[in-house]
Amino acid sequence: MLIDKERTGAYVLESRYPLPLASAMPDVWDLWRRAKTLEWDPQTDIPWEELHPERYPAEQLLAAQMYWSRRTWGEYGAISESPALLLRFCLERQLPDLQFFFTMRTMEEGRHAEASWLMAERLGRYFPQPQNPPTAGAVGTHGVRRMAFDPETSLEGIFASLVCAAEEILIDVFKATVHKATNPAVRRLMELILRDEVRHIAFGWQCLDAWAPSFTQETVRNIEAAVTTMIENVEFRGYRNLWLAIEGGSATPAEIDADRISCEAGLGGNTPEDEMRVFPEFLRKIRKRMAPWGVNLPMFDHPRLGKV
């Protein structure tokens, strides 16, 4: 039952030894060390007693419930999908620093999902799915699990697209809007998520910077393709923010407007004006940051952002 497939070769055995465990990337090891000192609990480390949902009108509460539900779905992707990267690190026998750090990342993303769900619940209601199922395609997956298990997809490309693009823009928007969260419970939650995500992003950049001297032309093309795909097929399909979806899909007007209304109520989220300001700046930043590796990201056409 367990061993038969191993004996017949249906399962492929890892070659596990030698098994080095000492740090070889001090900067990444430091992120693992810091993560261990900064653990928190969504149930106890957020001032829930200061949430006071009864102080908000129904329209704002509904928008905030939608916003935090949607965040929950996004964070869930980091439980369901990106842990496959840890498997890849182990199977490819990547340095122990990567393996150790990524265990904490999985834990932290689980915490973010739980915290976002709790926020929606305590604001009155968590929505377990989009209002119209077709939007599930946009919000459901960023495809990282499939990429992680695909030996033809370079690790560098996955890092650049998942960490340096998808997570970076998420955090840029968080950073740019956290001050608008006037509700103390919401603000604290955003700060705690931000604190973890800053480490996640640092991890991606540090790895890519360390590997950059060995990048081949093919690696560079892989990174360009992966980041472009993440922008065009994930961000511009509304994975993070439905307002950005080029083809509106079947998201309802209420869903599309939820981020703005929630943000204006001080309950988290961001406005189209925030996106107009932060998204182009984010692209400028990662273009500049990746340029020394030889990476040239194309300009992107977006009906509302323009040419960015």
Add this chain to the structure above:
Amino acid sequence: MSDDPEHAARLLRAYQAQEKRFVERRFPLEFAPEVPVLRELYSQGKGLHWNPETDIAWDRLDPSRYDKPTREAASRTWSRRAWSVYPGLTESTALLIRFCLESGSLGMDAKLFLSFRPAEEAKHLEVCHMLAERFGGYATDPGEPGLARGSNHAFGQAALDGDLPVEAYVAALGALDDQLDLNLYLSHLQQAKDEIVRAALRLIACDRARHVAFAWAFLGSRLPSLDARGRAAVAAAVSDMLANVILAGYRNTWLLPEKSREPWLSAEAETARAGLGASSAAQERSVLRATIAQVRERLAAWKLDLPRAQHAELGAV
């Protein structure tokens, strides 16, 4: 990076093929507790987090109190323990992905619990590594094919095998193997005399106790409604784990083929004698028998029979 990229690619393709057999239905994505005891174990995991670097008083560990052969023995024992902890990183991660692939609407308690487990395994790994280093040096390789083979199984792939019910996987790996592992840690703790080693063992055992409780609680939530085929798979997986993995020396050096036991077995005996975190072979034998009896009795509560396994030295267990 792998020194054999082709082999790494084969491994990834094997996982890729398994993953593709599932059709993930993410929505509706339910987060509310469905098995409160599993959610409680997750909560405990959050509340009882610890840091190997700061929650163990390493500055009070004084290896110079022990003679060189004892230190070497302890470094071997803790190196071997690190090798046995390491697979938990992949296995618990693969199991987390399996739960996610199976359903968005079911199993959130288990998913949240499992999102924590790889980090806990990594902390245990770090402790084993630190202890091995402090006693003289962590060994990266057993250098003995029998031990290397006996400690290397494809359980990560088994976790993603759609032919193997998740209940069967948890019963074999969690209820039997994790239980034995926990009981061995508790035995080592009872024998340990060095206060720092005792602190390390107690912290690890605390986490492992939660992992074992997860397995039993999960089985308790699923087994009563499992069909006959699923129940047969559970019994077969536990039986297979016992006969072909545990009794082949996966956890216990004295069960390895005789030519593969040294120098690890002598090292464990010396580590146990010095109170540095091991049990004697005789003590481990008692733990193994007690664990099998315990698991058999508990499975019987669900009318699942764990047949006796034959072993050349132990007889029928």
